[in-house]
Amino acid sequence: MPDMLLEMACPGPVCGVDEAGRGPWAGPVSAGAVILDPARLPAGLDDSKKLTAKARAALELEIKDKALAWGVGLASVEEIEELNILQATGLAMRRAVEALAITPAFALVDGNYRFKLPCEIKTVVKGDSISSSIAAASILAKVARDRLMTEMDTVYPGYGFAAHKGYHAQVHVEALRTLGPCAIHRRSWEPVRLLLIERGELVVD
Numbered sequence: 753m754p755d756m757l758l759e760m761a762c763p764g765p766v767c768g769v770d771e772a773g774r775g776p777w778a779g780p781v782s783a784g785a786v787i788l789d790p791a792r793l794p795a796g797l798d799d800s801k802k803l804t805a806k807a808r809a810a811l812e813l814e815i816k817d818k819a820l821a822w823g824v825g826l827a828s829v830e831e832i833e834e835l836n837i838l839q840a841t842g843l844a845m846r847r848a849v850e851a852l853a854i855t856p857a858f859a860l861v862d863g864n865y866r867f868k869l870p871c872e873i874k875t876v877v878k879g880d881s882i883s884s885s886i887a888a889a890s891i892l893a894k895v896a897r898d899r900l901m902t903e904m905d906t907v908y909p910g911y912g913f914a915a916h917k918g919y920h921a922q923v924h925v926e927a928l929r930t931l932g933p934c935a936i937h938r939r940s941w942e943p944v945r946l947l948l949i950e951r952g953e954l955v956v957d
Contacts (some may be wrong), residue, residue, distance in 0.1 A: 753797075754797055754798065754799075754880070754883050754884045754887040755882075755883075755884055756788070756793070756883075756884050756885070756895045756901040758872060758874070758882065758885075759860065759884070759885055762764055762860070763872075764856075764857055765820070765856045765858075765861050766787065766857065766860060767786060767821070767856040767858070767871075767885060768786050768862075768887070768888055768889040769783060769784070769848065769850060769859050769860065769861045769886065770852065770885050770887075770889040770891035771784075771841050771845060772784075772800070772894040772897045772898075774837055774841055775919065776917065776918035777920065777928075777938055777941050778904075778924075778933075778936050778938060778944075779829065779897065779900065779901050779904065779913070779918040780826045780827055780897065780936075781831070781840050782824060782844055782847055782893045782894075782897040783825045783844035783845040783847070783889070783893050784888070784890065784891070784892030784893035784896070785824075785825075785848035785849045785851070785852055785859070785889055786815060786819050786821070786823075786885050786889045786892060787821040787852060787885070788884055792818040792886070793818070794814040796811060796888045797811065797815075797891070798891070799881045799890060800887070800891045800895075800910060801890075802881075808812070808891050812891055812892060812895045815891060820854055820904060821852040821854040822850045822892060823847075823849060823852045824848055825845065825846065825849075825850070825851060826847065826897075827841065827843045827844040829935075832938055833938065833940055841866035842865075846867070846869055846870060847864070848893075849869050849891070850870060855905060857871055857872065858871055858873075859871050860885055860886055861879070862878050862879035862880050862890065863876075863879070864877050869922060885922065888942060896916065901914070901917040902914045904936055908935070908936065911924060911934065912924055912927060912929075918936075920943070932951055933948065
């Protein structure tokens, strides 16, 4: 289970930072940033992928209530296409950190890539399983993105976004073949790009 040992070893205030949505075929990439209060830690913090949707939703409310500061940032499909997914992830992370009500001195960032953030950085591989702050950030990022993709299911019906959130699923593949990509599909993603070629909507020299 994650703990606060890394946070206590860094000069404060320390925020955890994590992303959600780097791999889907559709929708934005999101990021969370959280400065936890060591005296008021939400119970049950863990890597968001290990939690049920119900547990994540409950923890989102508790994190926002108990944390010293929290922020969520998004990078749009257009920004993903323009910058590439790695740089768009960094943009979402920077927006999440900049949204914090308290300016952090240090950020613990999940993964091994040093994105440009407005504070000192320590990367932590599998950080959402090690650091409570990163775990909290992973939950906020995941819940925010899932909520948005559920809303997109109404805006762009027929793709099943509420169920698969834009990730690979057979129903998503079939909808793409029937309906073609919609405005929130990442057209440079190989499965989407190949479908565009197949439908004659993209010509490759």
